[in-house]
Amino acid sequence: MFSGAQVSLYPMSGNFVGIILDAVKALDPYRDRLCIETDDISTLLVGPPDILFAAMRDLFVAAANTGEHCVLSAAVSRGCPGEPDDAICGVTPSAGRAEPLADRITSALAAVETTDETGQPAAAQFSLYVMGTGSHMDEIYGCIDFLKRSGTFDRAKNFCTRLGGDAGAVFATIHEAFYRFGDPEGHVTLDITVSANTAPRVLADAQRTL
Structure with missing residues (x-):
């Protein structure tokens, strides 16, 4: 099954x-x-x-390790009906989908817990879209349950969920959301924004402006 991502990296630096x-x-x-x-x-x-x-994690961490404010933006998709299969993608991304939802949540939590740290703090927000299935809300609610117990959950926001922590755990959490939830033959997409090294003064000034 086709799976891929369009990724853009934005370092906020003259370099x-x-x-x-x-x-x-x-x-x-x-x-x-x-x-x-x-x-x-x-x-x-x-x-x-x-x-x-x-x-994506390694690309982001390499840029963020400069100490400059960096943002990674990505649209991730699997099972898109408009894209041909590619042998490099291997087996169905969500082969574990046949497992009960509770078991998939447990597996996702274990995967995040055992992820190696990168030493780079990161904040992220993302939205999960489960397409073309009558049980899509069960999958989304299951994913929300996983996120709240993942150790990276910050808070729910309008239209997305905010995560925070080491970049390794943050990217692992988003990967598990993409991999474990949704019909294995269906179309699942993510909209991701990851940020590091935001200057506190800049953030405070922006909040006052808004």
Whole structure:
């Protein structure tokens, strides 16, 4: 089943070109396991979900480790009916979907708990869209239950959920939401924004302005 992501990286720095070019080198270890296409707007990553999210994590951490304010934005999709299957994606991303919902939540929590830390704090917000299934709300509510127990849950926001913590755990949480919930043959998408190194003064000034 096709699975992939369109990813854009935004370092808030006068050296944004250098930061992006250096960060893209973090994708090199994944080039034999992902199809990667880059243009002037975004980079397309196509491959198995575990490799997709590991690559996005490493790309983001490489940029954020500069200490500059960095944002990663991504649209992630699996099972899109408009995309052809690609052999590099391997087996059905959510093969575990046949398990009862409670068991999938337990597996997702265990995966996040055992994730290695990167040493880079991150904040994220994302939205999960489960398409074309009559049980989509059961899947969404199950995902919400998982998120609240994940250790990265910050709060619910309008149209999305906010997470926080080490970037490793944050990306692992989002990966599990994408992998464990939704029809294994259905269309599931995520809208993701991840941020690091936001200057407290800038944030305070923005809040006062709003």
